[in-house]
Amino acid sequence: MSVMERITPRRLPLPRWLTRAPLAVTLAAGFMVLMLFVMVFARVIQPYAFDYIDLMNRMAPPVPLEGSTWLHPTGTDTLGRDLFSRLLVGTQTSMLLALLGTCLGAVLGVTLGFVAAHKGRLWDEAIMALVDFQAAMPWFIIALAVLAFLGNSMVIFIAIMALYGWETYARITRGLVLSAREQGYALAVRGLGARPRWVYLRHILPNISGPLLVQLTVNFPATILFETSLSFLGLGIRPPMTSLGQMLGEGRDYLINAWWLAVVPGMTIFFITLSMSILGDWLRSKLDPSLED
Amino acid sequence: MRWTLIKTIRAALTLLLVVSFVFFVLRLSGDPTYMLLPDDIDEATRDFYRSKWGLDAPLFEQYRSYLVALLHGDFGISFRNNLDAFDLVWDRVPKTALLMGTSLLIALAMGIPLGIIAALYRDSWLDRGVMTVSVFGFSMPNFFLGILLILVFSLNLRVLPSSGSDTWWHLIMPAATLGISYAAQFARYTRSSMIDVLSKPYMRTARSKGAAPARRVNLHALPNAAIPVVTILGFKVGEMLGGAVVVETVFAWPGIGRLLTSAVATRDLAVVQCIMILLAITMIAANTLTDLLYGWLDPRVRVGAKAGAR
Numbered sequence: 001m002s003v004m005e006r007i008t009p010r011r012l013p014l015p016r017w018l019t020r021a022p023l024a025v026t027l028a029a030g031f032m033v034l035m036l037f038v039m040v041f042a043r044v045i046q047p048y049a050f051d052y053i054d055l056m057n058r059m060a061p062p063v064p065l066e067g068s069t070w071l072h073p074t075g076t077d078t079l080g081r082d083l084f085s086r087l088l089v090g091t092q093t094s095m096l097l098a099l100l101g102t103c104l105g106a107v108l109g110v111t112l113g114f115v116a117a118h119k120g121r122l123w124d125e126a127i128m129a130l131v132d133f134q135a136a137m138p139w140f141i142i143a144l145a146v147l148a149f150l151g152n153s154m155v156i157f158i159a160i161m162a163l164y165g166w167e168t169y170a171r172i173t174r175g176l177v178l179s180a181r182e183q184g185y186a187l188a189v190r191g192l193g194a195r196p197r198w199v200y201l202r203h204i205l206p207n208i209s210g211p212l213l214v215q216l217t218v219n220f221p222a223t224i225l226f227e228t229s230l231s232f233l234g235l236g237i238r239p240p241m242t243s244l245g246q247m248l249g250e251g252r253d254y255l256i257n258a259w260w261l262a263v264v265p266g267m268t269i270f271f272i273t274l275s276m277s278i279l280g281d282w283l284r285s286k287l288d289p290s291l292e293d
Numbered sequence: 294m295r296w297t298l299i300k301t302i303r304a305a306l307t308l309l310l311v312v313s314f315v316f317f318v319l320r321l322s323g324d325p326t327y328m329l330l331p332d333d334i335d336e337a338t339r340d341f342y343r344s345k346w347g348l349d350a351p352l353f354e355q356y357r358s359y360l361v362a363l364l365h366g367d368f369g370i371s372f373r374n375n376l377d378a379f380d381l382v383w384d385r386v387p388k389t390a391l392l393m394g395t396s397l398l399i400a401l402a403m404g405i406p407l408g409i410i411a412a413l414y415r416d417s418w419l420d421r422g423v424m425t426v427s428v429f430g431f432s433m434p435n436f437f438l439g440i441l442l443i444l445v446f447s448l449n450l451r452v453l454p455s456s457g458s459d460t461w462w463h464l465i466m467p468a469a470t471l472g473i474s475y476a477a478q479f480a481r482y483t484r485s486s487m488i489d490v491l492s493k494p495y496m497r498t499a500r501s502k503g504a505a506p507a508r509r510v511n512l513h514a515l516p517n518a519a520i521p522v523v524t525i526l527g528f529k530v531g532e533m534l535g536g537a538v539v540v541e542t543v544f545a546w547p548g549i550g551r552l553l554t555s556a557v558a559t560r561d562l563a564v565v566q567c568i569m570i571l572l573a574i575t576m577i578a579a580n581t582l583t584d585l586l587y588g589w590l591d592p593r594v595r596v597g598a599k600a601g602a603r
Contacts, residue, residue, distance in 0.1 A: 277428050
């Protein structure tokens with residue numbers, strides 16, 4: 001054994017930041033990559049159509065259990081629809097909605113935060129009053145009523161999800177922009193004659209993206225819980241479409257004879273929120289060492 | 294004093310906004326006579342009900358009379374069973390208050406001591422254990438936790454009832470479901486707040502004066518660490534109301550939340566409106582009280598407000 005070999009430990013050809021991450025973070029990242037894959041390819045990899053009804057094999061349990069069938073290794077629901085296919089499509093719906101809701105909310109909040117910081121005075125007052133207003137509303141309950149009365153429209157549902165949590169982004173952005181604007185680099189670029197939009201988008205935004213990214217990871221699990229809770233209550237995503245919350249709400253009625261119908265989608269939601277929380281915590285400690293706790 | 298006044302005016306304004314928002318969204322959702330009366334009814338009967346419920350007036354006129362009625366404490370009549378909407382809702386308040394109160398007690402009694410212990414033994418196995426459990430706790434959706442508890446304790450072990458509110462036994466699972474995720478959150482907030490305080494110069498001063506460890510923690514660290522935790526507590530009440538709706542539905546707990554889900558399903562406008570306004574009042578009151586309490590605990594906030602800073 002040569003000396004060199006003893007000094008340099010053998011590494012897998014992985015990026016350094018990944019090999020240094022704790023095991024839990026690696027697992028969480030892996031799971032989220034898997035969920036993103038499902039989000040994109042759910043309809044391609046599903047063994048059956050998610051709404052295909054197989055009445056001969058209703059309420060089949062997953063395979064190791066008594067009475068299961070190899071036609072549906074992960075079991076079927078009360079109408080004989082394949083649980084695995086439904087899980088894939090349900091995950092796709094929940095992930096897509098949460099991603100869309102989080103991103104729209106972030107764009108809205110960040111934009112308003114920039115406007116408040118840039119325009120100042122009346123604009124600032126108005127936007128911050130709106131922020132306070134949004135924060136003081138029982139949004140989940142309002143969403144519940146709005147969905148019940150305005151009906152089953154995807155556009156309204158997405159709008160409600162986008163309005164959930166935008167105020168935090170606005171508050172954070174406004175504060176960050178106000179302090180970033182007075183820093184040397186921003187003053188320098190402005191002194192060189194750059195227009196405000198250029199300074200904000202090309203110089204300040206990249207510099208404040210860290211805390212915003214952390215907020216994104218906090219907001220994502222909250223949004224997924226928001227969607228699944230509403231769908232669980234029978235609002236939000238409704239049959240024939242499915243989401244993880246809708247599956248759980250349906251499965252809840254069959255706890256006595258088919259517990260897996262509720263437990264499998266429930267565990268999926270739990271693992272998604274858990275993974276995002278772990279990733280968010282890790283990201284926070286990486287991006288902002290002063291917050292290390 | 295001026296600061297208190299500003300806060301109160303702001304709260305009243307927010308309430309007015311919520312009340313208006315509720316009115317317009319629910320009114321714009323369509324003519325209630327189409328939801329409540331059979332489709333094949335003749336137009337004259339429909340008109341009779343429209344004028345009976347005051348739906349034939351111009352929208353602004355409806356809005357004005359709605360506000361006046363609210364000021365008189367009149368929340369309208371339930372379309373479903375012709376009872377006063379407010380009475381219907383008020384009957385359910387004790388049940389929800391009991392559930393929320395117990396959950397909050399569980400959350401505080403578990404979360405705060407755990408957070409303090411984790412902060413005092415920072416980076417030990419104890420700290421890591423508490424933090425791991427806490428991540429699991431707040432990642433768990435409350436409706437799923439409720440279902441798991443029913444599966445284990447009602448269906449398998451058969452030791453606790455899965456629905457209703459007849460005995461104290463019925464309270465255990467709903468309160469635990471709602472309380473646990475907040476216990477996890479409070480543990481985290483308490484821990485980071487304590488860690489922050491423990492590194493402050495005045496803690497070093499206290500140690501160099503020779504104050505005993507227990508005295509340093511109880512008299513120097515805890516009151517200061519309590520400030521951010523109190524703030525968060527107030528804001529969590531609103532979130533908890535939303536959680537209560539879900540948990541009450543899972544456990545068939547006859548509170549406001551369950552009334553809301555059934556009123557929403559039957560499109561009982563007056564009841565939904567009444568619940569939303571009462572919940573908004575609760576939430577705004579909680580937030581305002583928190584603000585005031587915060588100012589009282591931490592005089593710097595009041596001074597800052599006077600100086601004109603936000």
